[in-house]
Amino acid sequence: MTVDTFISGLPKAELHLHIEGTLEPELKFALARRNGIDLPYADEAALRAAYDFDDLPGFLAVYYEGMTVLRTEQDFYDLAAAYAAKAHSQNIRYAEIFFDPQAHTGRGVAFDTVLRGLTRALDDAERETGFRGRLVMCFLRDFQAEFAMATLVQSLPYKEWIIGVGLDSDEAGNPPLKFAEVFARARAEGFRLTMHCDVDQRNSTEHIRQVVEEIGVDRIDHGVNALEDPALIAAILERGLGLTVCPISNAHVTDGLKAEEIRALLDQGVKVTVNSDDPAYFPGYVNENLAALREPAALTDEDLLRLQRNAIEISWAAPAVREEFLAELAAYESAGH
């Protein structure tokens, strides 16, 4: 798939990206070597060939296994530094980046180690390239709410390094309401809220209803199944909620890019954004996701600009960052690219 020059030059913002999902095989091997871990694969190609999944639980098994090479602060630094460099190379100006602390503390890595490594890398990248990355802490929905609450409490001394909280991992049997108390506390502590409503799950529309009506999220990750219920779309529009969709990810864990659905959401005025989710596993960063979608979703240049305006509007960026990004977009548009 080719990325055209309009897409590659477009200033972009990304709101749905799991930092652990950016761990490319090359870095995985390098970290394994540094930490004295033997990977059960001959080389990077053999590792990639083992990425054999066609649904969310299948992906998650590979994803959690992959991240066990992350042990030290430097490992988390290197992971975030690699993503920041990639983002800069794609003209991504701003990203809100998920991390899964429980996937690390649960295997003995300190919360402080994770946070410090990621934060230091993003600070350095911002100074060196201007790329801005902000952290969003995700809770794992397939563990008990008590573990999420303990993690939230653990994060409080680091509040200024985290702009919001999310909910990810295996959705089956783990509805948003399981975490109502955790998210109420997070809101009270000043965090912004988002939750995954993965595509084509059991009870997808009920889960979307819960996040909109009961949890009161600020946006929804994925959420494409809202289209099945006009009342949900009406509620999303009324609240101005955005949907962070991830086409290449969808193609790997559902039955396609969901291009028609994304087109329909755009046409109905929903603030949709296009994101890469876990690009080391669903191959393609933001440019490739936009390129994959361009024809099947009939995206014009104007639509591509709108997707980026949507992203910054539904982001949690500071007003000055927002204005700077919108000015860059306006300049790009008026330069007639």
Ligand code: ADE
């Ligand atoms: N964790 C990382 N990527 C995820 C996704 N797409 N859905 C749910 N949990 C995830």
Ligand code: ZN
């Ligand atoms: Zn995701």
